Amino acid sequence: MLKFSASSLSPHALRVRAIELVLFASPLVGAYYYGYTEQSSPLFCPFKALTGIPCPGCGMTRSFIAIATGHIDKALDYHIFGIFLFLGFAIATIHLFLELLSKRKVITPFSKLIKHKKIQLLFLFLFLIYHLIRIHNLLKSGELAYGFYHSPLGKLIY
Incomplete structure (x- = not known):
């Protein structure tokens, strides 16, 4: 199921993947942190704050926090697409981690599917x-x- 390319990734490609890994892992780590501490998320929706109308992504942060703490039912109440996005971020994080670890491109059917x-x-x-x-x-x-x-x-x- 997982295949690695024959050639190694260039130093530039490795740097790009390291940045992508931080970007994809950050929401997961943040959701876990805010779910298990007394801290409240500093994120808010500027569109909703200005208009009182929720944007298409409103509830996504609360959904991520609920998933990170194991409350899938609450996550679905906050935003039904939160679970799909959370899983996508988790898969991307694992994918990028494997590429950085092996220094080779990981080839999966999922990679082609999302493109x-x-x-x-x-x-x-x-x-x-x-x-x-x-x-x-x-x-x-x-x-x-x-x-x-x-x-x-x-x-x-x-």
């Missing part, structure tokens, strides 16, 4: 449909109007 444009567009489409459903539910409950009215932009307009 396929139709699959990327499908996930984007599903992500946006999920967001529209969330917005629709907030609109029906009145939370969307309440959030906008009490936001800085809503106060400026009204």
Whole structure:
């Protein structure tokens, strides 16, 4: 299932992979840290803070923290795509770690799958449909109007 390329990675490619490893591992480490300490995440959604309307990624940080602490049910409540993104980050972290350790490119069926444009567009489409459903539910409950009215932009307009 895992295959390694015959040629070694260049020093530049190794540096790039080291940076990518830090970028992909950071959210996982951060979620674990904030899940098991009394610290609250310093991250917030600037779009929601300004408009009172959640962006498509709202809830993703809380979802990651819930997954890191073993609360999958809560993670799905915060953002259903959080688990897919968390798994993607975990797989990418392992993949990059193996490449740095072996100094060779790791070839997997997963690598080709995520580069396929139709699959990327499908996930984007599903992500946006999920967001529209969330917005629709907030609109029906009145939370969307309440959030906008009490936001800085809503106060400026009204």
